[in-house]
Amino acid sequence: MKSRLTIIAALTSIPLFLTGCSTGGSDEGSIKLEFQTGRLASDAIQEKLVSLAKSYEETHKGVSIDVIPATQTYEADMKVRLAANDMPDMWGTHGWSLLRYSEFLEPLNNRSWAKDMNPALDTAMKNEKGEFFALPVDTDVSGILYNADVLKANSIDPTSIDTISDFEAAAKTLKSAGITPITSSGKDNWFAGNLTDWLAPGAFTDTELASMSKGTFQSEPYTTVLQKIADWKKDGFFNADYSAATTDDIATALATGKTAFVFMQNNLVTNALTFNPDAKLGYMPVPAINGSSKYLIGGEGLAAFGVAKSSPDKDAALDFIDFLAEPANESALATAAAGIPGLTTATTDLAGLTSSYDEFVASDNYPLVPYFDRVYLPNGMWNTVVSTTDSIISGQANPKDAVSQVQKDFASLYGQNK
Amino acid sequence: MATSPRTQKSWRINLLYLPAIILFAIFTVYPLINGANLSLTNWNGYSADRSFVGLDNYLRLFTDEVFRTSLINTFIYGFGSTLIQQILGLALAVALDRALRGRNVARAIIYLPVLVSPVVMGTMYYLLFNFNNGAFNDIVVALGGERIAWLGDSGSAIAIIVTVNSLQFVGVSMIIYLAGLQSIPGELYEASTLDGATGWKQFRAITVPMLQPAFATSIVLNLIGGLKLFDIIKVLTGGGPGYSTNSVSTLIGQTYFENQSAGYASAMGIALFFIIAVFTLLLNTALNRRRLDLS
Numbered sequence: 092m093k094s095r096l097t098i099i100a101a102l103t104s105i106p107l108f109l110t111g112c113s114t115g116g117s118d119e120g121s122i123k124l125e126f127q128t129g130r131l132a133s134d135a136i137q138e139k140l141v142s143l144a145k146s147y148e149e150t151h152k153g154v155s156i157d158v159i160p161a162t163q164t165y166e167a168d169m170k171v172r173l174a175a176n177d178m179p180d181m182w183g184t185h186g187w188s189l190l191r192y193s194e195f196l197e198p199l200n201n202r203s204w205a206k207d208m209n210p211a212l213d214t215a216m217k218n219e220k221g222e223f224f225a226l227p228v229d230t231d232v233s234g235i236l237y238n239a240d241v242l243k244a245n246s247i248d249p250t251s252i253d254t255i256s257d258f259e260a261a262a263k264t265l266k267s268a269g270i271t272p273i274t275s276s277g278k279d280n281w282f283a284g285n286l287t288d289w290l291a292p293g294a295f296t297d298t299e300l301a302s303m304s305k306g307t308f309q310s311e312p313y314t315t316v317l318q319k320i321a322d323w324k325k326d327g328f329f330n331a332d333y334s335a336a337t338t339d340d341i342a343t344a345l346a347t348g349k350t351a352f353v354f355m356q357n358n359l360v361t362n363a364l365t366f367n368p369d370a371k372l373g374y375m376p377v378p379a380i381n382g383s384s385k386y387l388i389g390g391e392g393l394a395a396f397g398v399a400k401s402s403p404d405k406d407a408a409l410d411f412i413d414f415l416a417e418p419a420n421e422s423a424l425a426t427a428a429a430g431i432p433g434l435t436t437a438t439t440d441l442a443g444l445t446s447s448y449d450e451f452v453a454s455d456n457y458p459l460v461p462y463f464d465r466v467y468l469p470n471g472m473w474n475t476v477v478s479t480t481d482s483i484i485s486g487q488a489n490p491k492d493a494v495s496q497v498q499k500d501f502a503s504l505y506g507q508n509k
Numbered sequence: 510m511a512t513s514p515r516t517q518k519s520w521r522i523n524l525l526y527l528p529a530i531i532l533f534a535i536f537t538v539y540p541l542i543n544g545a546n547l548s549l550t551n552w553n554g555y556s557a558d559r560s561f562v563g564l565d566n567y568l569r570l571f572t573d574e575v576f577r578t579s580l581i582n583t584f585i586y587g588f589g590s591t592l593i594q595q596i597l598g599l600a601l602a603v604a605l606d607r608a609l610r611g612r613n614v615a616r617a618i619i620y621l622p623v624l625v626s627p628v629v630m631g632t633m634y635y636l637l638f639n640f641n642n643g644a645f646n647d648i649v650v651a652l653g654g655e656r657i658a659w660l661g662d663s664g665s666a667i668a669i670i671v672t673v674n675s676l677q678f679v680g681v682s683m684i685i686y687l688a689g690l691q692s693i694p695g696e697l698y699e700a701s702t703l704d705g706a707t708g709w710k711q712f713r714a715i716t717v718p719m720l721q722p723a724f725a726t727s728i729v730l731n732l733i734g735g736l737k738l739f740d741i742i743k744v745l746t747g748g749g750p751g752y753s754t755n756s757v758s759t760l761i762g763q764t765y766f767e768n769q770s771a772g773y774a775s776a777m778g779i780a781l782f783f784i785i786a787v788f789t790l791l792l793n794t795a796l797n798r799r800r801l802d803l804s
Contacts, residue, residue: 167766173555194556277661277750334661334750335640471553471769482751487663493751496575500768503569507551507770 122407124156127169128396129183132160135361135427136228136394140415143423147414154407178399180408186391186462188225189216190470196224196397197405204416207434215391215461226412227392227433228424232452232459234387235289236353236360238345239371241270247351249375250450253385255293255319258378262328265351272328274350276336277481284464284477285354286484289388290316291463293379303467306505308498312381317490319380321483333484338362346370356393357444361429364443373447376457386458387451391465392433394424469504472497541782547775554771566776575752576777579760583781585667586674586742586756587735587788593675594731595724598682603716605683606690616687620680627677631744634673635660638745663753666746670754674741678734682727689723690716725796729789736785757781 126144130137137160144156161183162168172178173195184192199205200222208216208223209230216223237249245268247261262272276282294312295303303309323329330336330350342359344350346367353359360372376385396415398408414420421437431452432439441448451457464473479497482488488496548566552559570576601619605612622630637644638659646656660666697715706714739758742748748755748763755763757777765774 164766170555170766170769278747280747280749331656332640332658334658340641471767474763474767478749478751481749482753485661485750485753487751487753492574496752499573503770503773504768507553507772 122154122404124154124181124404124408124411125179126156126158126396126411127161127165127179127182128158129161129165129169129185130394134160136424139424139427143415143420144411147411151410154411156411176401178401180402180404181396181398181412184225184395184397185393186215186231186395186465187470188223188392188395188397189218190465192397193218193222193224195400197400197402197409198222198224199226199397199409199412202409202413202416204413204434204436207436209431209433209435211390211459212392212433215465216395225392225395225397226416228394228396228415228421229392229428229430229439230433231356231389231391231393232387232431232448233356233389234374234376234447234451236345236355236357236372236374238348238351239373241265241348241351244268245270245351249373252375252378254382255378255380259323259326262323262326262352266327270348271330271344271350273323273352273354274330274336274341274344275333275354275484276338276341277334277485278336279338279341280477280481282336282338282341282353282355283481283484284473286320287316287476287480288463289354289377290319290380291467292386292388292460293377293383294319294381295467296381300467308501310494310498313497314490314494315380317480317483317493320480321490324484324486329484339366342366345372356389357429358393360444370443372443374444374451375447376451384458386460388460388462390459390461393430394428395433468501469508471504471508472500475500541779544775544778547772548779550772552771553769554765554774555769559772562772566773567780569773570776570780575755576757576760578752579755579757580784582667582754583736583738583756583758583784586671586738587732589671590674590678590735590738591728591731593671594679594682595728597675597679598727599686599720601679601683602686602690603712606687616683619683622677623680625677627674627740628744630673630677631741634669635745638669660746661750663750666750666754670738670742670745673745674735674738677741678731682731685723685727685730686720689720693719721796721799725793728796729793732792733785733789736781736788757784 126140128137128140130140137158141158144158148155159179169182173192178195182192184196188196200217204226205223208227211230211232212223212227216225216227239249242249242261245261245264247264252258252261265272274282275286291313292300294315295309296312299309299312330344332340336344338359339362341350341353341355342362343366345353345359346363347370357374363370363372376387378385396412398405398412402408415424416434418434418436418438421432421434422439425432425437425439429441429444430439431441431448464476468476475497479488479493482493483490549561549563550559551562551565605616605619609615636642638646640646640656640658640661643659645659649655649657659669693716697719698711701711701715736756737758738756739762742754742756742759743762746754748759752760758781761774761777761781764770764777768774
């Protein structure tokens with residue numbers, strides 16, 4: 092009887108032990124690298140990474156690279172793996188390579204291609220020692236996306252929208268013509284968060300921004316931003332399906348001219364053109380709420396890849412990153428990202444966005460400011476930015492209460508990250 | 510000193526508890542202790558750095574309006590769903606306890622949603638309530654109305670969440686009450702009929718008191734489920750608009766992973782554990798006392 096019980100107890104325990112086991116590690120003489128790209132399977136960058144990994148494997152016998160696309164919970168999954176000290180050999184970091192992941196990533200500033208990094212990325216991607224932790228595929232430069240045909244049909248010239256009043260006048264014209272001026276979403280709610288992220292740099296003075304960086308929250312300019320969004324909501328500038336619109340819905344609305352403006356990075360354009368390849372789309376600088384010069388947003392690699400400091404095959408992973416940084420490969424990746432390359436040695440095809448690039452970026456007339464949440468808010472605030480902006484657009488909170496929530500989370504997370 | 514055969518038998522039987530105790534210790538006790546430990550720190554959920562902050566996270570709960578809203582929502586989900594499930598479940602049980610044609614099919618259909626994942630159930634209702642292509646809005650438009658953002662307003666979204674949760678799990682209450690009804694001796698109804706009692710009087714004087722154990726089981730089970738509600742909220746609203754439809758469970762997920770405040774999220778988890786424990790104990794005690802008073 093006793094032995095039977097022992098067998099039962101042992102059999103019951105087997106699944107527990109098996110759960111802790113997983114495939115991994117390398118066979119003797121071969122190296123298997125895990126690459127969590129952070130890109131969805133359908134993403135053009137993911138497809139390009141898969142083909143580049145295959146090319147690399149062909150010339151590096153004994154090395155195999157598992158290029159794994161992201162799930163919808165990529166960031167949360169990565170946090171769990173970091174906490175469990177079970178990091179992939181390489182992973183996609185987008186703008187968080189410095190603030191969130193630098194503790195776990197190998198510095199890349201000693202790589203041969205490091206000197207070619209686009210200087211526009213320095214603020215967001217380098218620390219005070221000049222170290223950076225990810226290979227940037229692109230240099231993100233964003234503004235307000237627009238449908239050029241819709242603006243032209245309503246006699247609106249995007250180059251002459253210099254102030255927030257100009258923008259609001261254009262929005263009123265579009266609304267009276269039956270076009271939704273701004274499309275955003277509370278479902279794919281980063282669109283809502285972007286509104287605050289895009290408008291905030293133009294609502295704060297340099298002194299106020301410096302104060303935010305040092306941990307003192309400035310509620311007045313933040314209230315101005317949320318009040319502006321509340322006013323736009325009151326004026327009927329947002330889409331009726333705000334609560335339910337998906338990324339595809341927004342891309343379709345932009346491509347088909349149902350909406351004129353979207354506050355989003357340029358990679359939405361690739362998506363929009365699949366719904367209407369003939370759409371004429373562009374992006375323009377963001378007018379400042381406080382009347383200062385209009386500006387572009389970005390200065391980080393939206394697609395950027397780093398190597399785990401603790402990877403047992405760190406040298407092989409670094410070698411693959413070097414391979415990605417080669418001009419031809421970096422150019423192919425930057426084209427897939429529809430962005431300006433992260434390295435000056437690469438080139439890109441901006442397709443339909445070339446005229447916006449020439450007008451607003453190459454002319455060098457407009458300052459490029461970093462993402463507000465990345466530089467002036469503590470790590471972990473993005474969810475608060477999104478939820479509070481969503482509260483305003485959906486009418487669940489007033490700007491004063493929303494700012495109060497932002498202020499509380501700011502204080503808490505600033506203290507935590509100190 | 511030799512142990513008696515009875516003691517040996519008892520020891521062997523107790524050994525059979527071991528796998529359950531091990532699993533309970535690993536998957537319940539250890540996470541609870543670890544969660545309590547984390548709740549006293551300011552850990553961000555992934556970094557090696559963390560500092561002891563004492564009871565700060567617990568004190569913050571008292572001033573956090575988002576937590577307060579989520580707690581109120583949790584009570585609405587818990588008590589609202591429980592109330593609807595008891596009323597509907599009892600009514601269905603009484604109706605389907607009679608000799609009706611097709612009653613077994615009806616019981617199976619009502620119970621079927623319990624077997625479906627809440628994520629699937631939520632997705633089905635999301636498609637019905639969706640603004641753009643939802644069936645309800647198509648009906649509204651066909652009738653000449655304007656599309657309605659059913660899930661875009663906290664009031665209607667909370668009502669939808671409560672309704673969907675209630676409809677999914679009403680089968681549990683129905684089965685519990687059916688079992689209770691079938692254990693009531695038929696003689697009681699026969700005797701009361703001879704005394705002149707009819708439908709409603711019999712229901713009040715015999716059915717309800719005799720169902721007290723079933724009430725206790727059904728209410729406690731549904732209340733715990735409602736207070737822990739997570740999946741349906743995630744699928745239907747994601748806690749939005751803003752924070753307005755979050756339960757404490759969904760807020761814990763957001764706070765832990767998105768706000769990167771694992772310490773504070775753990776404090777919320779421990780608070781929710783005690784809230785559910787206290788309410789369950791109070792309710793159980795009250796219902797048992799009532800049952801003893803009636804017996």
